[in-house]
Amino acid sequence: MTEIHTPVLLTPTLPGMPEDGHARAVIDAVLPAVDCGRFAVKRTAGEKLEVKAHCFADGHDVLRVLLLWRPDGGATHEVPMTLLNNDIWEAEFAAPTPGRYGYSVVAWVDSFASWRHELTRRVDEEDIRVAAQVGAIEIAAAARRASGADQQALTEWAQALDRDAADRSIEGTTLKAQALDDDLAELAGRYPDRRFQTQYIELPLIVDRERARFSSWYELFPRSTGAPGQHGTLRDVESRLPAIARMGFNVLYLPPIHPIGRVDRKGKNNALVTEPGDVGSPWAIGAAEGGHKDILPALGTAEDFRHLVAAAAGHGIDIALDIAFQCAPDHPYVKAHPGWFRWRPDGTVQYAENPPKKYQDIYPFNFECDDWRGLWVELKSVFDHWIHEGVKIFRVDNPHTKAFPFWEWCVTQIKREHPTVIFLAEAFTRPKVMHRLAKLGYSQSYTYFTWRNTKDELVTYFTELAHGPGYEYFRPNVWPNTPDILHEQLQTGGPAMFRLRLVLAATLAASYGIYGPAYELLEHLPRNPGSEEYLDSEKYQIRHWDHGRPDSIAPLIERVNQIRRDNVALQFNRSLRFLPVENDQLLAYAKQSDDGQNVIVTVVNLDPHNAQYGWVHLTPHSIGVDPGGTWQMHDLLSEERYQWQGDYHYVRLDPHHTPAHIMLVRRRTRSEQDFDYYL
Template identity: 55%
Template sequence: MAPPERPAAVPRDPTRVVIEGVAPEIDAGRFPAKRVVGESLEVEADVFTDGHDLVAAALWVRPPGDEPTVEHAMVPLGNDRWSSTVVPDRLGRWAFTVVGWVDRFGTWRHGTLRKVEAGQDVDVELQIGAELVRAAAGRAKGPDATLLADVASVLEEGDADGITADGLEAAMRRWASREPLVRYGRTLEVVVERERAGHGAWYEFFPRSASPDPDRHGTLADAADRLPYVASMGFDVVYLPPIHPIGREFRKGPNNSVTSAPGDLGSPWGIGAEEGGHTAVHPELGTLDDLDAFVARASSLGMEVALDIAFQCAPDHPWVTEHPEWFRHRPDGTIQYAENPPKKYQDIYPIDFESEDWEALWDALADVVRFWIGHGVTIFRVDNPHTKPFRFWEWLIASIQADHPEAIFLSEAFTRPKVMHQLAKAGFSQSYTYFAWRQSAWELREYFTELTTPPLVDAFRPNAWPNTPDILTEQLQHGGRPVFVQRLVLAATLSANYGIYGPAFELVAHRAVAPGSEEYLDSEKYQRRVWDLDAPHSLRHLIARVNDIRRSHPALLQNRTLRFHPTDNEQLLCYSKTDPAGGVPVLVVVNVDPHHRQSGFVHLDLETLGVDPHHRYEVHDLLGAARYSWEGSANYVELDPEVLPAHIFAIGRPSRSESDFEHFA
């Protein structure tokens, strides 16, 4: 092993300004931060020097493409901290850095004014100032050149009024010498994505269960007929599990049995058969034309389509015979199937990302994504990305977004926190979370404080799901209807992105395949289900109301202003979000006990909410339609889970979405 290199000698350098603590900065600039178009990028940095000289700082920003760098002044926040805010207006990778310099004019002006105020002689100081201004006049152009030359003459004549001449400070900011200019040691990046990456409500369903005939396999045409139902609940994204041909070898049977009978459908994640692989549509679902029609129908209803990307193959996937080198072989020559001991997945072959032919493999996988983009799909839910190399995802996402910056990638990685975070840094637009298993008030406070606090908030966009086809928590199994309502409100208001797996969620499906399991009984992963979408116990109308509240209140469509407020009952979780653009603040109170009525006082940070502590204010319950007049920070709430386990309050004035709304008992 080679010995470490010796530290470099310290260079002789007369520069005096120090720039450090730049934010946002992910892993010393190794990865870009994230924003969406129209979302503020606030850059902060510590900029200081020795002694008593003043410093100045600026933010240099380079938009994507061949656009020139633009300078933005930074303002002091105190304690040598500086800040500047820009609002990216286009997609792509933006670059930025911070520069600083000793502000010789500012230092001179500040000291000279103090001497004038003390009645001291400033004749020499005026001549020093005249030299600074005269030098700037030589660099200036247009009206600034005239102004600076005139002020220099005034100062040369010993007239102290020149120190405070109108326009002098602004002109000197533009033309005063910055030498020696100090530039931060790194150029940092921020990836700016489209608005849907920042917020959205997702709905997942299986097209094969969409048939109106319980004895017939559903098609994409049937699924298109279900889209008005999904749109009526106010969802933005409809997500389909894999729609490809399903392998026949080692096909799984109902309830994940290791053997299948004739007619068993198998798991959509066992991708590939003689009909094709990752760019083919399962024949029983239809054709590529049917998918195109599905995408068009969704668009006409104001929704986008997300497709599942699962980079794995069934044993009879065409790649297994065409590219056996893309798979890992055992000593006996057989291909290694997927395992998560003690679980075995004989119907799935993992891909070997480190094969000798890895470059061709990576290109082929990227081509899969490009193929579906060619069919109008630009949102992808990626299955198990944590079982593939980080470097692969970093390359693939950057390559795709270079040509298609509108592409959005959701990471489905329920794994160790550092791995989840690394995937987000590698480029995933959004990430599944531990939300399903964070159930007590203290767990939710701790977890979502972490997710919405730098540095994680600059890289990791949470997408909260109370259930998925793989996740039916014990709480959902035993909490009854109240816990489904509670989890819906929490997911939709704690996180700007959330989703549900339906119709299982709105129909309160809660039966597990076995005690202690989180797998659904008769899971759609292995068979078709028949759902009564018009069942009287459906939560569809409540879901529609919650999504309408989200759309009507921009405060809920971002995560950076999430703040938790204390309560005197640990079964009550209280939090707020404020709109950075100045819209109506939203306050949420949730009873996290699905079995008992809970009451107590919430203690609000009124300054955070923009509420005058000396005046009464109105809170309008957007779920239950009631209005309350509150005063001060401590106010009483009482929530019965059998009626509604949550309040979603608009604060200060009624919301613009103001209609009577029935209670959901």
């Protein structure tokens, strides 16, 4: 077989020339990418990452494209990419465990595949013979890259093809069929010539555990869990675990559990003057008993906390701890590290303000101080301490008021050391700031859900969350209430409003939470008209809750959370699509699993006072149902079942009976009379 040799001219490299000009493949873009790879895309373990690459080359040669992915410090995996259209290639992978990963794309002009493609179009006898000889050279080159039995098979194929190309007794059609042998071509394709491949930059990927994507949060104040007239303890919190687990929550969030400052302590309803027995705000952290690494003695001991964490885990619940990087005036940091705070000309420390609000009991840190490195190290050590105590989820208070470079360093370091740790950003601030925190590594973020109340507002906002560019890194965690926020709707909408907002939160988003006792017991009185502050807020005093009250909506909460656990469609955000319905007081939307087998359709009456009805537009083919058939919609809230057919479906919801349907699509098979259940 004749080798083809091309003379090499040693021309000196001129300014602007690349070091190697052989690479002809172009990789124009790889998606998803956050800020061109500056920040990481996010997924959870086992969740698919679909990657698209814009790849092409000059001329008409065949391109080979591979998706590369690897765990940080681990071996690289290669996945062939498929050409979709318009030079867009696609492949996917699912990282198996939490951690940091990288992914990239390589492409090259495949000379063997290009030769084979050209040969399929040859019809002239002489053209086929010459092409067969060229192919023999390509196959022989592939054989040299192979070994063992593969090398022998390819060598024999190359020799036979070269020999038969010279044999005039063999017809061109026979020779062509021999050259286009599919099995041998697949074998040769395993050993491509990748010397001139083009590789895209490696893009970062953060993979979290499932709870970062799908979680149900319940917030309570430990000091309010005791018997009437008593200060609650961590052991009292432990006694609440069975009820919280029964309601279906898998994250129990505790506000700060540290010693509370006595200097400038706030009284009930945020009063500036305290009375005997006032317990102060848990967010005014630090006193003579210690600071951010210590526990308020009235709550218990470190051993009590560890016992609580273990007991919660036994119920399938993570303890989420609030981290608030701020200090009471008598926090030990103020005396030991005065340079970490801003001092005013009168010799006092600048307390926190958000005019007209003043927080005299809280000193913020100065991230522009000279000892910023020492401050950073100490603050990270707070996380390290509680991780050592068993905490794997942190809700961070007002992270947008702390330096972004600190968060990028701190969160990145912690997640490298502890990949299963989850961070929730409590950042009710401007959208770009919230998104920056997510880019810096926060696993989840609070949202504007509380203030998105009309149909148009909800459709616009949740379409953005589910389908906007932020989907790749911004995971919403929606809350209808918090200790800081009692929205006007909950103040005036009655029990129906609490029910419908719960259904919205739990079905629109894969992660949601409630400020628990206040929500399940319909707490709705504001401190004063026009305020979003609760009257007799737990932030400033101990409350005792009667969880056995007959008007509690705990049974509804339990049912909704059970529906979330049973239906994988509700455990992701990406499939959310809103369904047309002409009544502005009815909101309809669908979610479905990746395989399309689990489909949930939710319809909510946004009017808490009046029954509303309308026609929901849902086409059968969009949910995998034969257009001419009927199917069953099983309302998982009421256990009622409806027969639907066609494209338009009548719905009527009375908020005094039930404000919503959460319906599972149950398809009828052709071969069975009963319904085929897809769960």
